[in-house]
Amino acid sequence: MLDQNMxxxxxxxxxxxxxxxxxxxxxxxxxNVDEADDGTTALEKLKGSxxxxxxxxxxxxxxxxxxxxxxxxxxxxxxETPVLMxxxxxxxxxxxxxxxxxxxxxxxxxxxxxxxxxxxxxxLGKAAVN
Amino acid sequence: MSFPIDxxxxxxxxxxxxxxxxxxxxxQKFIELEKNPGDLTLLNDIFRSVHTIKGAAxxxxxxxxxxxxxxxxxxxxxxxxxxxxxxxxxxxxILQSVDMIKVLLRNIKEKNNRVExxxxxxxxxxxxxNGSAEMPAPQAPSAExxxxxxxxxxxAKPDExxxxxxxxxxxxxxxxxxxSVLNLAGELVLSRNRLMRLGSKLTExxxxxxxxxxxxEAISQLDLVTSDLQLAVMKMRMQPIAKxxxxxxxxxxxxxxxxxxxxxxxxxxxxxELDKTVIEEIGDPLVHLIRNSVDHGMETPEERxxxxxxxxxxxxxxxxxEGRHIIVSVADDGKGIDPNAIKKSAMEKGLISADEAxxxxxxxxxxxxxxxxxxxxxxxxxxxxxxxxxxxxxxxxTKINGSISIDSEIxxxxxxxxxxxxxxxxxxxxxxxxxxxxxxxxxxxxxxxIRVTPSEIKTIDxxxxxxMRDHVYPVMRLGQLVSGCTNDTESEWKYxxxxxxxxxxxxLLVDRLHGQEEIVxxxxxxxxxxxxxxxxxxxxxxxxxxxxxxxxxxxESLNKLCYC
Numbered sequence: 001m002l003d004q005n006m007x008x009x010x011x012x013x014x015x016x017x018x019x020x021x022x023x024x025x026x027x028x029x030x031x032n033v034d035e036a037d038d039g040t041t042a043l044e045k046l047k048g049s050x051x052x053x054x055x056x057x058x059x060x061x062x063x064x065x066x067x068x069x070x071x072x073x074x075x076x077x078x079x080e081t082p083v084l085m086x087x088x089x090x091x092x093x094x095x096x097x098x099x100x101x102x103x104x105x106x107x108x109x110x111x112x113x114x115x116x117x118x119x120x121x122x123x124l125g126k127a128a129v130n
Numbered sequence: 131m132s133f134p135i136d137x138x139x140x141x142x143x144x145x146x147x148x149x150x151x152x153x154x155x156x157x158q159k160f161i162e163l164e165k166n167p168g169d170l171t172l173l174n175d176i177f178r179s180v181h182t183i184k185g186a187a188x189x190x191x192x193x194x195x196x197x198x199x200x201x202x203x204x205x206x207x208x209x210x211x212x213x214x215x216x217x218x219x220x221x222x223x224i225l226q227s228v229d230m231i232k233v234l235l236r237n238i239k240e241k242n243n244r245v246e247x248x249x250x251x252x253x254x255x256x257x258x259x260n261g262s263a264e265m266p267a268p269q270a271p272s273a274e275x276x277x278x279x280x281x282x283x284x285x286a287k288p289d290e291x292x293x294x295x296x297x298x299x300x301x302x303x304x305x306x307x308x309x310s311v312l313n314l315a316g317e318l319v320l321s322r323n324r325l326m327r328l329g330s331k332l333t334e335x336x337x338x339x340x341x342x343x344x345x346x347e348a349i350s351q352l353d354l355v356t357s358d359l360q361l362a363v364m365k366m367r368m369q370p371i372a373k374x375x376x377x378x379x380x381x382x383x384x385x386x387x388x389x390x391x392x393x394x395x396x397x398x399x400x401x402x403e404l405d406k407t408v409i410e411e412i413g414d415p416l417v418h419l420i421r422n423s424v425d426h427g428m429e430t431p432e433e434r435x436x437x438x439x440x441x442x443x444x445x446x447x448x449x450x451x452e453g454r455h456i457i458v459s460v461a462d463d464g465k466g467i468d469p470n471a472i473k474k475s476a477m478e479k480g481l482i483s484a485d486e487a488x489x490x491x492x493x494x495x496x497x498x499x500x501x502x503x504x505x506x507x508x509x510x511x512x513x514x515x516x517x518x519x520x521x522x523x524x525x526x527x528t529k530i531n532g533s534i535s536i537d538s539e540i541x542x543x544x545x546x547x548x549x550x551x552x553x554x555x556x557x558x559x560x561x562x563x564x565x566x567x568x569x570x571x572x573x574x575x576x577x578x579x580i581r582v583t584p585s586e587i588k589t590i591d592x593x594x595x596x597x598m599r600d601h602v603y604p605v606m607r608l609g610q611l612v613s614g615c616t617n618d619t620e621s622e623w624k625y626x627x628x629x630x631x632x633x634x635x636x637x638l639l640v641d642r643l644h645g646q647e648e649i650v651x652x653x654x655x656x657x658x659x660x661x662x663x664x665x666x667x668x669x670x671x672x673x674x675x676x677x678x679x680x681x682x683x684x685x686e687s688l689n690k691l692c693y694c
Contacts, residue, residue, distance in 0.1 A: 014182045014185070014186060016141060016144045016148050016149075016186045017182070017185060019141055020190075023137065059177075059181055060178075061175070088184060088188075110189040
């Protein structure tokens, strides 16, 4: 059972990418989406109100995705929030770093709506167990 | 992706706008990078921009863009990991690929489905990647990048994030929406003008009335607010001139490499704001002038040293506001222009007589280069000097109600100055009457008005002229030009408006002068588009439609009348 109303934060410095991801999310039934243009603003938003899910880009100015992930995991009130990392290349070292930092899953750009849905379902199923 | 078509179009437009901005900044950053090859923050920045464009292009299915950005990214990745050092050859390959990305994005924008041949770009980058693009003698000591420097940017990042991040307080608005607001503000100006006219009429006929004084109060309040609104809307359309200036460091760098000269581009006043349309129009003229400066104006480093000048030449590009105008100048410290060489060349081409050349001041001689077909370059190079050029520059600048002038000194350099209007939407006009019709003349082109009796107009060689303070001006009868009728209303006094377009001056004979008015010009629409001598129409304070004259168009038709 999925909660289609869950509030998702999309983090990317390129507004076109945020828009694309928002559209894909809407396509698979998630329309409660907010956005942030880098890790710093994302963290502010996360602390400001409750989000159920974070989709973040890796490569961003000021605060890259990996730093955001670490910050989320270190914050007692945020550390349970599922994080899906979007990367452009499935470079092994990146994936290892992300997994070590506690990412729930990652997805390689460009991805299809079905692929994103699969990742989210996977995370939500798993996150319940953790 | 299966988004609705409209949404998809919207996203693609967003993508193009955002990528375009990113690419513009890239050019700037590359120039900086060439100066500071070891700057890892800069490299990371550049890498990220290309990376991001690749990511979004992937989603949108622009495979060619993905392919090119992908190799570029690989090269940049090696650079930022210090596996390679920046050198001019690598730089050329990267810059070429950035140009290719721009072409690909343009194709997407134009929806022309064109497939570009990207093989040479990809091959050049591939060469760089497999190391066959080594410089024979590395110029920059960039190879000696110390290991600890690599760590620096990562550690610097958290510091930056700790500071308060300034939120961007801007939104992207479709230009059509902006134009419709501007249009509405224009309509409001017209209504205000009309109300003011009616108000003053009412006061004339009924000055005692309390109602009319209240009305006038309300009108002056409206006047104030309208002017403020007009200004505010105009400002919405203003963009910093940096938008144009930003592409020049890259251009000068490329040109300098092509011509093997050493040139520094100094930019100042890039924050100066201008109307979007003006910004769009001055790009090409500036490109031309800068090319000229680099190609013809600047000496080779050896020549410069021999003359006791610094080895590296400077081209300075500057902008600032002066009243209702923006002054933009391109200056170089190169050879300068020899007025005698210009006169000689003009004489050889039969443009002026020996006698005229004799009398001509240096300034007048410089202006000869604006005559169509004039070029002093002995050899035609691939960069500039095809004989079409300065006249086109001048035409473009005149088209947007701007003016252009040259200053030069042999051995010291050349400076070309544009004076541009702040906005094109609202213009000051002189209203005149001929044959019972009222016409508007853009005030920027008016030098002075004189009152004459018909007998003062003389005929020389079958052409009408007026002599004033030792100057003889050709005279055009406005009535004849616009309606073809020769029988202007007979009256004792006539008026001649002296018009100046660049260095050319002529008199326009009209029946009456009305006054100065702020007008909002509307285009004539498809039906009457291209009517020679008419720039557009507007509604004046009386509610009448008046035609606004296009002085450069009239001047052209005058030239045809005279010389054909």
